[in-house]
């Protein structure tokens with residue numbers, strides 16, 4: 001994999017990753033990013049941090065395709081976030097980050113506060129405006145896995161970063177403001193509540209390996225050498241799918257070459273199955289769960305997809321029991337949705 005680091009005029013870094021070296025000359029850039037001043041406030045009952053990033057209000061909301069900020073810049077055209085006429089995969093620091101490496105000293109308030117220190121990146125999977133993880137060529141998906149590995153390594157090397165989380169929000173149903181195929185990476189100066197709970201569980205037992213041994217094939221959607229995509233028997237969303245290696249690895253940075261290929265194929269197949277399920281691009285939130293810093297000895301890497309759809313045209317909303325009690329109530333059984341996804345014809 002080749003990597004070029006380019007410094008944008010406003011100081012943000014842009015990385016161009018490819019199977020071939022990137023040598024194009026830069027084109028004119030647009031307006032610089034506004035100043036980010038995020039901070040954290042402590043929620044004393046939930047005992048968790050809330051991030052305040054007031055500058056994010058100004059971000060682009062569903063711009064028309066000719067003004068997509070994630071497309072390559074056309075010579076003589078309007079300047080996008082990527083001032084080059086072509087690229088394979090581009091990663092750049094978010095223009096409207098929720099956390100910032102040079103976040104200022106937080107305000108003094110009646111509750112504990114902290115600096116909103118972190119790095120937020122945007123990962124553009126392809127220069128093509130239309131597409132998905134399911135429709136990308138296998139070679140590009142493998143490159144994406146290598147990009148995630150590069151970002152995990154470099155971001156975890158910062159002392160102030162305790163957790164690195166690549167994810168993708170897809171579809172207007174989950175609030176996506178840009179349709180161009182892309183994901184994001186958030187890094188946190190603390191281990192957030194969900195990976196923290198997972199890390200505690202993995203410290204006690206090899207939860208996923210036990211699950212694979214006990215559950216057999218009833219929950220399997222599809223498989224690849226050493227990896228499985230499955231609906232967990234305790235799914236919290238009707239078509240929730242997890243993709244995981246069968247052997248315990250803390251994160252993709254420990255994948256072998258063969259595992260990078262198998263993981264890329266399986267991620268693509270999982271999304272392709274979603275898209276055939278109701279014959280429409282399936283909205284979801286996809287999150288990579290790798291080991292928080294210090295948990296590498298016991299954590300089992302996996303990807304979780306949370307799709308908000310329960311039937312064609314019907315969304316699952318989080319309401320009283322989910323928001324008030326934190327208890328999900330499901331009307332679809334995981335063994336039934338697993339069979340539906342398994343039976344989809346690709």
Ligand SMILES: [Zn+2]
Nearest residue numbers: 068071129180
């Ligand atoms: Zn685009």
